[in-house]
Amino acid sequence: MQDKNWLRAMPWVFVLIWSTGFIVARYGMPYAPPMRFLWLRFLISIVCFLVWVRWSKVAWPQNRAQWFHIGMTGVFMHVGYLGGVWEAVKAGMGSGLTALIVGLQPILTALWVSGRGARVSNRQWAGLALGFGGLTLVVLHKLGAGEANAWNLSLTVLALVSITVGTLYQKHFVQPCDVRTANTVQLMAAFLAVTPLAAMETEAMVWTGELIGAMAWSVLAVTLGGSSLLFMLIQRGAATAVTSLLYLVPPTTALMAWLLFNEPVTTYTLIGTALAAWGVSWVVRTPPSQR
Numbered sequence: 001m002q003d004k005n006w007l008r009a010m011p012w013v014f015v016l017i018w019s020t021g022f023i024v025a026r027y028g029m030p031y032a033p034p035m036r037f038l039w040l041r042f043l044i045s046i047v048c049f050l051v052w053v054r055w056s057k058v059a060w061p062q063n064r065a066q067w068f069h070i071g072m073t074g075v076f077m078h079v080g081y082l083g084g085v086w087e088a089v090k091a092g093m094g095s096g097l098t099a100l101i102v103g104l105q106p107i108l109t110a111l112w113v114s115g116r117g118a119r120v121s122n123r124q125w126a127g128l129a130l131g132f133g134g135l136t137l138v139v140l141h142k143l144g145a146g147e148a149n150a151w152n153l154s155l156t157v158l159a160l161v162s163i164t165v166g167t168l169y170q171k172h173f174v175q176p177c178d179v180r181t182a183n184t185v186q187l188m189a190a191f192l193a194v195t196p197l198a199a200m201e202t203e204a205m206v207w208t209g210e211l212i213g214a215m216a217w218s219v220l221a222v223t224l225g226g227s228s229l230l231f232m233l234i235q236r237g238a239a240t241a242v243t244s245l246l247y248l249v250p251p252t253t254a255l256m257a258w259l260l261f262n263e264p265v266t267t268y269t270l271i272g273t274a275l276a277a278w279g280v281s282w283v284v285r286t287p288p289s290q291r
Helices: 002-031 034-056 064-090 095-102 105-115 122-140 150-173 179-199 209-236 239-261 267-284
Strands: none
Touching (some): 002 209, 034 064, 034 179, 034 209, 122 239
């Protein structure tokens, strides 16, 4: 019974953890270059996962092909997605606009799935449209003149494409395996990929309390917790249903920012949050036979 309750709660726990990503950026980004922050975050996370793997004595992926496929998902979802988002925020793009662009992922996923012959039901399409409408309402008031330029817009689109490709790649190529060893392999590949990018940055890391807190939360909650939950959700569920949960991230982030930083929550936020949640429920409650 407890296992069933945990499986039901897993998507909503994931949304809460994943939503803290922009909050962490608010705390930490003024004090560190993005790629060097991610490089150190990946390194610490690898050490934590190795200790966890050794303690639990779980099996590693069985063949080189699976190591390669898991590593590729790590490059897409840790370097491409996180690197794109953090670089865009560092380059001046607001969190609302970044969230809106990355929030297009369920649409891209549904288009790809339908293009490959899998059926996306009318109910799912309606849910995706409703969720996107709610998401747009939440971030619309944050869209300001001068927020976007060719550079930071390209970085955000890179993040969008990376997490979409990474999700679909994992669903198609990665066989069921233990989430702890899989995450370790992902992070090892991401660490290797981000090392030359971090080496090119010249800005120094300023170790303030905000940066230390952002690093600790990024490792313990977002990477060890959120990334593990995302891996398990993709492994267990349909790609369209899983990615539709990301519609709830920007509204949840807005509510967190209101609680932590006293940022105003407008009528758009309240209505958009309700619409996004309603749209997601249409997608995730669609019978498996229609996915």
